Amino acid sequence: MSGLAVLADIALAHLVVRARQTVVAMLGVAIGVGFFLAVSGMMVGSQKDFIRTLIDTAPHIVVRDERRDPSRQPALDTFPQAAVRIYDLRPQEEVRGLKDWPAMLADARALPGAVAAPSINGAVTVGFAGRTAAVALNGVDPRLEGQLTKIEETLSGGKLVDLEARPDGVIISRPLAERMGARLGDTLIVTAPSGALQRMRILALIEPDAGAGFYAGDTVAYGLLRTAQVLFARPNIVNQLHIRLPVPDDAQRLAARLEARWGYKWESWQERSADILNLLVVRNVIMYAVILAILAVASFGIYTAVSTSVADKRRDIAILRAMGFTAGDVQTIFLIEGVLVAILGAALGFGVGTALLEILARLPLTMGGKPLVLPLDRGVGQYLIAGGASMAAALLAAWLPARKAANVDPVSILRGAA
Structure with missing residues (x-):
């Protein structure tokens, strides 16, 4: 050849x-x-x-006070092979929240390079000058929340850490403030579902077009964790943990491992964005x-x-x-x-x-x-x-x-x- x-x-x-x-x-x-x-x-x-x-704009893992599978009734575990039917079952009244959350938080922070912070989230009604609006209030740790999301880059008129100096402060979106006719420094009446009232002063506004890629929405507000716990009548209780990892691609694997250990729903960013x-x-x-x-x-x-x-x-x-x-x-x-x-x-x-x-x-x-x-x-x-x-x-x-x-x-x- x-x-x-x-x-x-x-x-x-x-x-x-x-x-x-x-x-x-x-x-x-x-x-x-x-x-x-x-x-x-x-x-x-x-x-x-x-x-x-x-x-970049949201925590890589969010832990919620819920479980993927409902808890089984004791009778079903007592008689695993029997045909059991339960009548007149009354739901158990319990205070929602993450049990043993300090230990869970320590476990999350033990991950190399991870940043983790507790949070409490709940629905409230804010009122100003005769106008009201329903918002989701996030009680956060201002020192850590800025490391978990890019909210700091979207604020105008103030900073997240201002919540520490003013425990009665609140941060809302500019569109919500404009709809209610409120301005920076005005005081809102915040009402929890239990009827508890709290006067909260607007310390900063979230700009929807800040260009940071982060915007939680018009109906989301941020306050100090301790203040939100008092407002919701849930002292020392949190219902979410936010975790940020040095390698985001590890979120799904680590979330599955920690969920198997603690039982609560550990949701990675891949799972939240699966669709x-x-x-x-x-x-x-x-x-x-x-x-x-x-x-x-x-x-x-x-x-x-x-x-x-x-x-x-x-x-x-x-x-x-x-x-x-x-x-x-x-x-x-x-x-x-x-x-x-x-x-x-x-x-x-x-x-x-x-x-x-x-x-x-x-x-x-x-x-x-x-x-x-x-x-x-x-x-x-x-x-x-x-x-x-x-x-x-x-x-x-x-x-x-x-x-x-x-x-x-x-x-x-x-x-x-x-």
């Missing part, structure tokens, strides 16, 4: 002779690869930015299917170029076979033609894709009157996927005519029968 270098020289000579057709096929691959990089860069970049927002993450997977499947279809269409240029080369070089193929080249050698020559076109096209496509990404990054876009920068992914991975996909498409497109070339009968051609 002839050396690969000789086969490559023959393939290159074929491409040079048909330079115009080679350039057209190469440009088709380049355009396909370029648009692959541009589209995937936008889609993957926006996905990574969205997931980063999910990770959204599944939609992103579907979106990626659609995106790559469309982009690969573009590359498949671009590979038709290679198929046409190699097919035409096979048709024009039938006598040359016969001569090569007569000189001792095998059918595998002939097939390799035309496969090399397709690979060379794909390599040159992909190299040019990388430049086209990089230029398109740069143009997209510099587009003068605005949202809500503020400049918007498209999140783009320019990682090496996208270039490797584009190059690999174009190479696979080129090999498939070149293999069909190359196989036909390998089956050419040299005897019939040299005799002038074909």
Whole structure:
């Protein structure tokens, strides 16, 4: 069998002779690869930015005072094999909250690099100047909550730690304050479901368009943990633990492990966002299917170029076979033609894709009157996927005519029968 270098020289000579057709096929691959990089860069970049927002703006694990499975009745455990039916069962009155939460908090803080804080959450009614609104009041530790979420970056007029100096302080959203006609420094009447009242002064406002990626909503308020416990008549009780990890991807594994130990519901950010993450997977499947279809269409240029080369070089193929080249050698020559076109096209496509990404990054876009920068992914991975996909498409497109070339009968051609 002839050396690969000789086969490559023959393939290159074929491409040079048909330079115009080679350039057209190469440009088709380049355009396909370029648009692959541009589209995937936008889609993957926006996905990574969205997931980063999910990770950065909320605790990685939230522990709630609830269990995944309801507690079994003692009679069912006493008679496990019997047919038991319970009548007139009255629900047990109990104070909601996490039992042994200090031990759970210590267990969470024992995780390397973890930050954990207790919280109490409940529904209250706030009133001002004859207007009322229902909100969810979060009693938090101001020193730690800023490390768990990005709420600090959304505040105007004050800081989270101001709650320590003013235990009767509250932080609400600006849209809620505007609907009630309240301003920074005004005093609200906060009413708990039990009827307990608390006068609370607005210390800061949460801006919905602060650009930090965090916004809990118009109906969420923040207060000091001790104040909320007094308002809800639940001293020394918390119903949530918030945990932040140094490696967010470990959240699901660690949450499952700690949940098995403590029994309460330890909910990771992956579980809270499962529906959204599944939609992103579907979106990626659609995106790559469309982009690969573009590359498949671009590979038709290679198929046409190699097919035409096979048709024009039938006598040359016969001569090569007569000189001792095998059918595998002939097939390799035309496969090399397709690979060379794909390599040159992909190299040019990388430049086209990089230029398109740069143009997209510099587009003068605005949202809500503020400049918007498209999140783009320019990682090496996208270039490797584009190059690999174009190479696979080129090999498939070149293999069909190359196989036909390998089956050419040299005897019939040299005799002038074909």
